Amino acid sequence: xxxxxxxxxxxxxxxxxxxxxxxxxxxxxxxxxxxxxxxxxxxxxxxxxxxxxxxxxxxxxxxxxxxxxxxxxxxxxxxxxxxxxxxxxxxxxxxxxxxxxxxxxxxxxxxxxxxxxxxxxxxxxxxxxxxxxxxxxxxxxxxxxxxxxxxxxxxxxxxxxxxxxxxxxxxxxxxxxxxxxxxxxxxxxxxxxxxxxxxxxxxxxxxxxxxxxxxxxxxxxxxxxxxxxxxxxxxxxxxxxxxxxxxxxxxxxxxxxxxxxxxxxxxxxxxxxxxxxxxxxxxxxxxxxxxxxxxxxxxxxxxxxxxxxxxxxxxxxxxxxxxxxxx
Numbered sequence: 001x002x003x004x005x006x007x008x009x010x011x012x013x014x015x016x017x018x019x020x021x022x023x024x025x026x027x028x029x030x031x032x033x034x035x036x037x038x039x040x041x042x043x044x045x046x047x048x049x050x051x052x053x054x055x056x057x058x059x060x061x062x063x064x065x066x067x068x069x070x071x072x073x074x075x076x077x078x079x080x081x082x083x084x085x086x087x088x089x090x091x092x093x094x095x096x097x098x099x100x101x102x103x104x105x106x107x108x109x110x111x112x113x114x115x116x117x118x119x120x121x122x123x124x125x126x127x128x129x130x131x132x133x134x135x136x137x138x139x140x141x142x143x144x145x146x147x148x149x150x151x152x153x154x155x156x157x158x159x160x161x162x163x164x165x166x167x168x169x170x171x172x173x174x175x176x177x178x179x180x181x182x183x184x185x186x187x188x189x190x191x192x193x194x195x196x197x198x199x200x201x202x203x204x205x206x207x208x209x210x211x212x213x214x215x216x217x218x219x220x221x222x223x224x225x226x227x228x229x230x231x232x233x234x235x236x237x238x239x240x241x242x243x244x245x246x247x248x249x250x251x252x253x254x255x256x257x258x259x260x261x262x263x264x265x266x267x268x269x270x271x272x273x274x275x276x277x278x279x280x281x282x283x284x285x286x287x288x289x290x291x292x293x294x295x296x297x298x299x300x301x302x303x304x305x306x307x308x309x310x311x312x313x314x315x316x317x318x319x320x321x322x323x324x325x326x327x
Contacts, residue, residue, distance in 0.1 A: 001214065003319030004299055009048040011096045012055060013211065014283050016224035016265055017248035020211050021055065023099050023224070031092075032108035038064040040083035045069055075183030077170045084167050091163030093186070095156035099209040099220065107159060114190060114200035115159040116141070119208045120151045127153040128187045130202050138200035141187035143180060155208045158186070169193045214297050214317055221281055222263045250284075258309070267300075276309050283320070291326070 001010055011021040031037055041056075043049050049069045056065050068082040080093060090107065100117060116138065118130055129150045133139045141154065160166045169192040170184070178188045194200060209223060210216040225246035243249070244261035250268040259276045260266065266277070267284035276292040283300040291306030294313035298304060299320035306314070306326045318324055 001212070001217070003317070003322075004297070005047075007047070007299070007320040008051055009044060010211065012051055013217065014265065014267055014281060015211060015217055015221045016228065017250065017267075019055070020097065020099065021052070022059070024094065024096065025060070027100075027102045027104060028092075030102075030104045032105060038066070038086060040066050040068060040086040042068050042070050042079040042082055045071055073183070075179065076186040077173055077184035077189045080186065081167070081170050081174070087163035087167040089163060091160045091166065093158045093160070093166075097211050098156035099211065100155055100157060100205045101207040102157065102205060110159070110161065112201045113161050113165070113198040114138075114193065115203050116154045116190075116200065117157040117205050118152050118154050118202040119205050121153045122151065123148055124151045124153045127155075128185070130154055132202065136201065138194070138202060140191050140194060143185045143187040152202070154187070154202075155205060158190070165193060165198065166190075169196075218263075218279060218281065218295060218297065221265055222279065225263055225265065244278075274309050275306075276313065278313065 001013060004013055011024065012019050015023065028034060028037065041052060043052050049067065053067050056063065066083070066086065070079045070082060102117065116130055121127065125145055125148065128141050128143045129145050130138045130152050131140050131142060131150060132152065142150070166189065169189040172192050173184055173189045178184070190200065209220040211220055225248060238255040240257040241255045242259045244259065247261040247264045247266070249260060249266040250270070252268045253266045253270040253272070255272040257274050258272050261278060263279045264277045265281045266272070267282055267286065269285050270282050271287040273289045275288045275290065277288065278294045280293050280296040280298065282288065282298045285301040286298045288298065288304045290308055291304050292309050292311060292313040293304070294315060296314065296316040298316065298318045299322060301321050302318045303323040304316060304318060316324060
């Protein structure tokens with residue numbers, strides 16, 4: 001996601017009119033007794049430890065949130081261990097770039113010790129996979145398998161009926177030194193729990209969206225726009241504008257003599273003049289004039305000025321506070 005992650009953490013990147021973090025938090029309203037839930041964010045130094053707390057305090061002041069800074073990138077289990085004081089009772093662990101359509105309400109009656117949400121994928125080698133035995137229970141997890149025989153990828157969302165058992169397993173994992181290339185993976189901690197007799201099952205998801213790259217973020221943007229009912233918008237600020245749904249356009253955007261869509265997301269206070277914007281994301285405060293953009297990602301307060309919207313569409317990836325001027 002560079003250059004965007006040079007200036008803001010990945011969860012604050014925009015897609016379909018909201019940040020990734022907004023989309024990530026939505027399913028948690030379906031948790032049993034969700035008003036009593038507490039949240040632990042493991043953040044990176046510098047950008048994460050500054051911007052994410054500020055965002056949460058502004059957008060979600062009602063949530064109980066603690067923050068833990070992972071100074072050394074030693075993997076998933078190491079990150080979770082930092083938030084050890086939160087690991088008690090029913091616990092959900094979810095990765096920050098995991099966007100899935102999920103309803104957590106069934107957890108009120110769950111009896112399994114562990115649940116891993118899964119989805120079959122064509123090539124599972126960059127994920128972890130679940131090995132399921134004849135009884136339908138998970139016998140072990142394999143992180144980054146070397147072949148594609150088992151394609152049941154774990155999507156980065158886990159439920160633990162008792163968080164203290166996960167904490168004990170991570171501590172044992174680190175004591176044993178079970179790691180891959182210097183990182184402690186959560187799959188290995190779960191395998192330790194399974195060795196100790198914990199029961200684990202899978203929960204299928206139909207929709208698993210990725211925001212780890214520009215291409216995948218734009219694909220996620222398309223899906224969310226198509227399935228959100230995003231349609232035509234109108235504003236007195238938009239003169240001579242043709243809108244091709246689905247689109248998201250923030251009401252504060254100013255648009256003149258342009259074509260927006262399909263699959264375009266236009267952030268707050270964007271300025272667009274004599275432009276064509278298709279299959280693209282413009283973050284807050286971006287300006288595009290005399291240009292045609294397609295499959296592009298334009299950062300906050302970035303500026304793109306072309307020669308003519310009638311020119312062939314450009315594919316651009318422009319970081320925050322940057323300028324692209326075509327002469």
